[in-house]
Amino acid sequence: MHSEPRSGRLAAWGNALLAGLVPPDDAALAVVGDDAVHRVTDLPGESAPVGLTLALGRLRALGVSGLRVALPAPGHPLGLSGPPEFNARALESGEAVVCHGAGLGLVPEVSESGPAGDVHVEVVWHCLPVREAPPADVPSLGEAERELAEALREATRVLTRLDVAGSGPAAAAAIDAYRARTEGGAEVLAPGYPPRAVRVLELARRVGALVSLAYENGHGGAVSASEMAARGEALRPVERTARRAQVAAYNAYVEERERR
Structure with missing residues (x-):
């Protein structure tokens, strides 16, 4: 993501x-x-x-x-x-x-x-x-924001417990570096979107970066098939939450227009 x-x-x-x-x-x-x-x-x-x-x-x-x-x-x-x-x-x-x-x-x-x-x-x-x-x-922006905050905490907690690369200070530094690359000189969303949509999309990208780092940065302590399966089980709902939030952010323009 x-x-x-x-x-x-x-x-x-x-x-x-x-x-x-x-x-x-x-x-x-x-x-x-x-x-x-x-x-x-x-x-x-x-x-x-x-x-x-x-x-x-x-x-x-x-x-x-x-x-x-x-x-x-x-x-x-x-x-x-x-x-x-x-x-x-x-x-x-x-x-x-x-x-x-x-x-x-x-x-x-x-x-x-x-x-x-x-x-x-x-x-x-x-x-x-x-x-x-x-x-x-597709959730509302408010629902997406609450779900993302919980997903970020849960992903960090579970991946730390599993000793998976992608949790801890190294992951935080990698995520910050990724955000600096992607956000430098680029708009998160186009003009016309509400600030909350921008905030939700930024957080969704941060959660998505954590998921990607956990998959990409080696096996950490998850060396057995059962531990790899546990990692997948932990990441799937987090990745799902991040995708739902992305859609909510991009769709916020239409949703606000319909409410008005």
Whole structure:
């Protein structure tokens, strides 16, 4: 969970564009980020793939008033509402964007080429019909914030007890270094999002970094199969909480708009 999901960038900057807070070209550049190019295919009214600037304008013309994020995982259709074809594509990708107001969704297909250190990344967003219904298992910002605080304490407690690399002062230093890299010169969310959404997303990333460090920094004392299984059991609910909070943060723009 170190990297920002592409669906999060598309939803956040797409929402800022729909709100009139950023110009189309700026929104498209922010979504593309370090990738080479993004295109959208199967968009209603377009016979061929189009660039993001045109695609976002077309979605607005089709009645889209907001963009939500889905981050599903096996057994957890987080942010999805159907139909099965869209859910299956989103689950395979691990992420998707659901358009509020038009019954459409976007699923990214990522292709990479080139040598290490000079990788060329292209993203094709496939546009498919979605069912307009409440998304699955998305908490409110308040719920997400409370769950994250508890998840951070629980993850640290359990991983320390299991003697897993990724807990303790070394992990804290690594997380702080990661945050310094990712936050330097970059906005956590696009303009228009409430401060609480920014706070929740920052905490979700911190929890996600802890989970990733626990998996990546060697085995620590967890050398047996049973200890490795215990680590997985400890991390799965924490990672699930962090994903739910990410979705709540990215979707806060649409939720606030609906409340108003």
